Amino acid sequence: METLRLSLTQEDLERFFGTAPSKSDADAPWPYNGLTFNFSGGPYQVIFYIMPSYRHVELSIRCPNELTYQLTASAVSDLRVLGGPTHDTLEIVISSKDSVFIRLLPSVLVAQQVGGGT
Template identity: 35%
Template sequence: MNCVTVEELELLSFFGVEPARVDQDIPWPYNDFSYLLEVGGYTVSFRIAPAYKDLSLSVAHNGSELYSVRSVSIKDVRYHRDADRETLEIAVSDRDTIWFRLRPSLLITQEAGECSIPSMASSLTSIP
């Protein structure tokens, strides 16, 4: 079966909390896992079904939702660890990616379409 690349232990390291499981008897990657946590005043909810490549991510502050994405049949989810930073790369499609970090500060960066932010920024600076 073609599952997401991220592993259960990597998500445990990234979120720092045990996930709730839809069915206690079904193992990774065939179950549905929900991570709910508070980070610096933000409520983060992340749900993933690794075998089906379905996920949802939402971030709220003081009860108001600031960011939400729900995606079915994503391309992949990858875990990156660089020095003291952990990042999730959510490849929604070949052209759309979400970069998600919790610590040292919460950050969500979304790249969509054919051009990346750096190339778009450089083309904007060259306009007379």
């Protein structure tokens, strides 16, 4: 299996979500662990799960208790935190032309780019 060289670190995700993750294995290093990040903002609850060595991410958004968005993506190309003028955005790069963007502040937003490029 091809090793994923992420453009970010666990610390980058901790800064983006504003919290430390819960870990599947307390002793396993970042690339070989399953990490769950939780964020609550306004009526939204965001749960983001990543297994870096498997290139697997899951994202679910609930408002208030109903699932409003869900993504399960295996073999993602990359993850990046894009700095914005006031708030950062997490980009899940699905392929060279497909990405999902998540912003948490000032309110939760999910945007998708499909078949993009010039």
